[in-house]
Amino acid sequence: MSDIVLSSGVRSNLLQLQQTSDLITSTQTKLATGKRVNSALDNPINYFTAQGLTVRANDLSALLDTMSTGINTIQAANNGITAITKLVQSAQSLVSQANQTTDTTVRATLSAQFDSLRAQIDQLSGDSGINGVNLLANNSLTITLNETGSSNVVISGFDDTTAGALTLSASTNSWASSADISASGTELAASLVSLRAQSQALSSNLQTVQIRQDFTKAMINTLNTGADGLTLADSNEEGANLLALQTRQQLSTTALSLASQADQNVLKLFQ
């Protein structure tokens, strides 16, 4: 019969497991003899820390609400930009129709349609807000990202009116001359460019806030599980728990996944 050879890693794990079970036994003995301080009265620090955790969870929930409102506001503005972009594109097709004719009455009709599209753009940008914050009416939005308020995202709005950032003037001379038409055409092209830039800025802000929102949700979950356990804590017991966790993690897939994540990273060069 051959001997079983244990690698040094496994042996040290076994050793730790043995030590851990020793500690657990000693903790149990203390419990049985009733020497351990057990109630909230005996351990006020831990008791109040646990209460603090619950309060923290509430603070974070409030933060989460602000983030959700913020996300809705950004989305409303983004929808507004999409709709305005469509109106600008319709206006562009009016310009190209006007370019194809020399009939001044047709051109006048088209220019009237152009002016009514301009009015619609102004209405849309005025209606793109939520809770009194309209990013397209040059309002800015501040979203707090952590509990201390030391970190926040300020999203500056745009003045998306035809007289503002879009700089779309009303049609001149009812588009009688080609120069009048091309003036409108140039302005339309420029406003499309700025709309696209605004939309990009908004979606990058949106992504930032959404990541923070997910992070905060996960923190609240952890807080709630932490608060349940904290009243039971005692430094010996925690030490024992820590040793047990260390062993468990060594045998678990967490270590493996960490190593594989490190392989994708610049850290892999650092051996």
Next chain:
Amino acid sequence: MGLKVELKPGERFILGDCIVTNGDQRTRLLIEGQSPILREKDIMTAEQADSPAKRIYFVVQLMYTSRDPVAHHETYFTLMRELVQAVPSTWPHIEAISNHIMAGEMYKALKRAKNLIAYEKDLLDKATRGPKLKLAAT
């Protein structure tokens, strides 16, 4: 205002996606910009990360040096949940680290993770020394 780094001969550090290795003399560098910078003494390798708190430090370090930090959030939360459940008193540290991560201050998060490692070491020392002391007393 950039960051001044003084390097010993042969010392390495991480700058963005690269590792910079110093030549055979002392060097002083001034670095400006937004890329993550990590000095050799602050770098933990996957092999060195062999305890719960060190693993948290390691994963924060991955977030700091990664182009896509969000990819590591899940691992971070798994590790932090395990630690808080086993040792609830680590919460103040975890909370500070998380707050820095939320604020995007990854270097500060790493510094706090270092405090967590020190706290863990205290607890582990007590846990391994505890029973022996009691034996000596009886």
